[in-house]
Amino acid sequence: MTTDIAADVFEEHRPVLLGVAYRMLGRLADAEDVVQEAWLRWSGADRSAVREPRGYLVRVTTRLAVDRLRQIKSRGETYVGPWLPEPCVTHFGDAGPDTAEQAVLADSVSLAVLVVLESLSPLERAVFVLREAFGYPYAEIAAMLERGEPAVRQLAGRARRHVDERRPRYDVDPAQRRDLTERFLAAAAGGDLAALLELLAPDVRLVGDSGGKSRAPLRELEGSDKVARFLQGAARKSVPDLTHRLLEINGGPALLVLSGGTPDSVFQLDVSGGRVQAVYIIRNPDKLHSLAAPA
Incomplete structure (x- = not known):
């Protein structure tokens, strides 16, 4: 795969990678940094051994986002006043996904849900985002995070209960x-x-x-x-x-x-x-x- 083709493949999947990183981090600048690092990994990888570029790139981006989230939490930075995610312009109302998929995507990126996700551990957040927002099977998530599938299912259940208990229930008309x-x-x-x-x-x-x-x-x-x-x-x-x-x-x-x-x-x-x-x-x-x- 030539460099030009590799760049085209990466750009094709960039929106998904940015979507994963933003939901993980709640900050556009951090998400863009993670996606840029994923590009560096992709451009330097042995791409001939990659059968599924999207899966590979999502795996790399998720792991980088987990590492970034751990760094942020370990710094223990104090924030003055309430914290809300960095606002992100979206276009879920445009032609594209069906209505059900639009609702899932919009809900997973809403301010209220992202605030709740801040209270999850980095691994719980990764599993929740990959499963609830992007619909990845548990087996694929387990491979991405190098965890056993039973452990991933347990993380997913715990994260889902936490989010369901804390996010407000409002109409979405x-x-x-x-x-x-x-x-x-x-x-x-x-x-x-x-x-x-x-x-x-x-x-x-x-x-x-x-x-x-x-x-x-x-x-x-x-x-x-x-x-x-x-x-x-x-x-x-x-x-x-x-x-x-x-x-x-x-x-x-x-x-x-x-x-x-x-x-x-x-x-x-x-x-x-x-x-x-x-x-x-x-x-x-x-x-x-x-x-x-x-x-």
């Missing part, structure tokens, strides 16, 4: 979610307290991720009155050159707020029963670089 997102934008941008209270569920949660580098709540807010008043106050303090763009982020509609054309924050909602159940705000500037390119 795309039309309703988009409609509520647009109405939320109008109410929040105008500081309309009454309209916000009408949209928010009584026990709504607001999670703000600033990393201590911009203004956002350092603790999770809970309750419609607290959340509505916070959003009203934020609207009053906003600068005049803000613009908004509706994007698909992590499998669902989201609001990208720009200040002078530079990404300032991302808002995304979880909805159920016609009400907003959770508001996620990402304002850490380190997590917004990938959104700077024009739409």
Whole structure:
């Protein structure tokens, strides 16, 4: 296999590799570093002995992501305030997978699920991602991770129970979610307290991720009155050159707020029963670089 053909093969599988690495790490920069390292391994490998390039590349990427995740956890870095994944632009609504596959892909990359995955061990997270998001058989996962199949099944069961117990159960009707997102934008941008209270569920949660580098709540807010008043106050303090763009982020509609054309924050909602159940705000500037390119 020539270098040019090897590069073509790698590029063909790059989206899957990046999808695995991002779900493993929750950080686009780390995921891209892992995929780049996978390319170096692939370009230097004896490719004539590789019968299934996709399986080989997914195996290499998964192992690299597990190692990276272990390094991150071993450093024991403290994060200022709540942590949310780096937002990732997705296009699950485009033509491509069938509806069932779209739902699985979108759910596996949602902010709520990725937050729960942070609490898994690196191996549990790898098994969960490969099995639940990409549908790999247990035998293949066992070979990728160099573990016995019974051990992999045990890891998968433990990870699935953990995620099921902790992830919120919300409706995923795309039309309703988009409609509520647009109405939320109008109410929040105008500081309309009454309209916000009408949209928010009584026990709504607001999670703000600033990393201590911009203004956002350092603790999770809970309750419609607290959340509505916070959003009203934020609207009053906003600068005049803000613009908004509706994007698909992590499998669902989201609001990208720009200040002078530079990404300032991302808002995304979880909805159920016609009400907003959770508001996620990402304002850490380190997590917004990938959104700077024009739409």
